[in-house]
Amino acid sequence: MKLNKQLLAHMRKATRTLLNKGPVDTAAIVQEAMKHANAFQRPAASPGAPPLRDLNPPPSNGTARQASSAGTMPDMLANLQRSMEAVRAQFGGLGGTEAQASWPGSFISGSHANAAGARDYKLYVPSTLGEGPAALVVMLHGCTQDPDDFAHGTGMNALAEELRCLVVYPAQSQSANPSRCWNWFNEADQQHGRGEPSIIAGITRDVMARYPVDARQVFVAGLSAGGAMATIMGTLYPDLYAAVGVHSGLPFAAANDLPSALAAMKGEFRRSQAPGRPLPVIVFHGDRDTTVHPANGDALVAHARAARKTAEPGQVPDGHAYTRTTHHHADGTLHAEHWLIHGAGHAWSGGNARGSYTDGRGPDASREMMRFFRTRR
16 A cells, blocks of 8 residues: 555644643544545455445544444554544644543453353443342444444443443454454344354343343444444344344344345345344434335334334434434333434434544434433333
């Protein structure tokens, strides 16, 4: 990969600003660098190989990363931003909205292994946990992300303090997927007791065994590839998870290889019959998502539709308009929600700019997911 002089000049300028002027907005610097993404000279893809860049979320706001072939641009920009933030912490600390989140609880690293492989994870234990049974939320990040990034962007650790619950963030490894995407499009990773689902389920059970978790309040949620994997987890392990939250994701077994994955992301997905009973689900999707077509959001709730359907328009002050469609059983209990966010792209709605792929103009997907999950008691 070659860098031209213009891009190098931007990197030098960013470094001078960082060291000479103290705290700066790294997201703005990364955004400026992305404007010159054409400075990278990329090698041609292998003949017949689907472009892996289409499995990565594209930029949707100032904190998003530019998509590129084989994930090289997202990874490079992510590393740039993280490196700059580390240096900033040494030279005057972080300022403004970029300030390091102060979580009173513990953010613990762990690992789980079984016959399918091993994955690391981060577990947030809130200071409010106490001794009684608590809920557990499993959060599956999107492509090019990691647990720390996802925790910052979604704000779930702050909600864990408020609502007294545990949050675990399994981490996809680059050895399993170069762009750290969960392999939702592999048939081997769409089966109970096999592949990545078995590892994620194992992480869930490990946390349940070590902490006072209410087995009736274990939930799974994710973004993009993580949202697709959350759908798989809820479908394959309905006795483990009580409900699913999917942001910009895809329905169960929407693809079985890379070519069909790219088609599914365009809205041309396999309409396979999900096994078992439909699990309660809350779905968020931007109607201007050009990475995962909004038709996937419709398909996610199609399997869960119940007796009564109600559509309610809404508007976030100084933010996005949205349509919230609820599906209730005949007895009035809520079974599914679909939030279609007007004007939003491929990013976590209501997220914090400290994380990648976030859209702070709302609505607050994290809080609404937790509200939906709490109805499952």
